[in-house]
Amino acid sequence: MTLIRLILVLAFAAVVAPQAHAEEGESRAAKTYGLEEGQTHKGDLYLYTGSIRIGGVQQGDVTACTESLTVTGNVTGDMYVLAHRITIDGGVGDSARFMGGGVRVNGTIEGDLLVLGRDVVLTPKAHVTGDVSVFAGNVVIDGTVDGSLKATGGKVAVGGRIAKDATIKSDEVELGPNARIGGDLSYTSRNRLDLEEKGIVAGDISYKKSKEKVERGVRSAVGRSVKWIWFTTAGLVVGLTALAIFRRTAPAILGALSGDTLRSAGFGFMAVVVVPVAAVLSCILIVTIPLAVLVVVLYLIAIYIAKVPVGLWLGQWVFRTLGRTEPSPYWSLTTGLLLLYILFTIPFLGSLVWLASLFVGLGAIVLGTRAYRQARRAPGPLPPAAGAMPPGGPMAPTTPTVPSMPPAPQPQAG
Secondary structure, three states: OOHHHHHHHHHHHHHHHHHHHHHHOOOOOOOEEEEOOOOEEEOOEEEEEEEEEEOOEEEOOEEEEEEEEEEOOEEOOOEEEEEEEEEEOOEEOOOEEEEEEEEEEOOEEOOOEEEEEEEEEEOOOOEEOOOEEEEEEEEEEOOEEOOOEEEEEEEEEEOOEEOOOEEEEEEEEEEOOOOEEOOOEEEEEOOOOOOOOOOOEOOOEEEEEOOOOOOOHHHHHHHHHHHHHHHHHHHHHHHHHHHHHOOOOHHHHHHHHHHOHHHHHHHHHHHHHHHHHHHHHHOOOHHHHHHHHHHHHHHHHHHHOOHHHHHHHHHHHHHHHOOOOOOOHHHHHHHHHHHHHHHHOOOOHHHHHHHHHHHHHHHHHHHHHHHHHHHHHOOOOOOOOOOOOOOOOOOOOOOOOOOOOOOOOOOOOO
């Protein structure tokens, strides 16, 4: 199972979540989903809620976009989860694919495990019967892995048993006294480990020194500062221009971002993956190549401006937190984009913030534009004029102007 399939499935979950809730009797507005101990659910689950707890038996796959997920019971199928916190204390009957801030496995996974996250922990009770692939800031493998291990992160610590080969890439690698690797060990780090005659690795050991970042003093700092100022200025100019051009659609886009964030992220996932694939496939026919090129150009523009609605929302939140009830959309966008570009400079966290801004912002553009076009086709008042932003900012409701009717003609005498 590839990472692309994981992204597509998570995007699909966000799109079809409302229908799935309806089929299972769950309200779309529900904040939690619970399968209590002793209960059994048959069939696949597509969940889109604030938190999920599975204490019973889930007979089928689980695909979820949520804030937190906890499994204390058993899931007989695959799991595809995007969440802030993921905890597996029970059992998973097939492979698991997780993307989250914190992932903790304290149970059994009867298949492969793929994790992308910030902190990933396999406790001593954890047991994975297949291969484990982890990409995270901090990785701790204290459990049992019947297959091979591939771990990439800022710090990787192994204290459990790996039945086959282990490949580790990290600034800091630790192998505990109870660690056992049944195959070969290939690792890249700043320092070589002392593993001779300790019986930790049964096969061959291959070490590669990681490339150290050479500091260039003042010139390097000045160069990075100039680069940051250049990209930030370009982003502000493009963002302010886009806001001025698309002022009519701004309320709908911000409404999709703030009111349906997870669904916006799902559509963003789908757009990032599906559009370039569709463009490449369309090039099979020569007559469609110009259209494919146009789609790719528009796609790249959309990706670049995806952070604009996120910056606008962030800036408005900052001003309203400070007591400004009617912040200027332009000052809000300037403030929000500056904060985003500052966050982008933070190692690792900046990449996560950039990805989140891309997916949520791009999805909000798609959903908001579609909602705006549907509102224009529907009978009723039109959106506000392009030259006037609502008093409370792009999110404030507007009162349409009703044109006056001409006076009825008076009958002529005689």
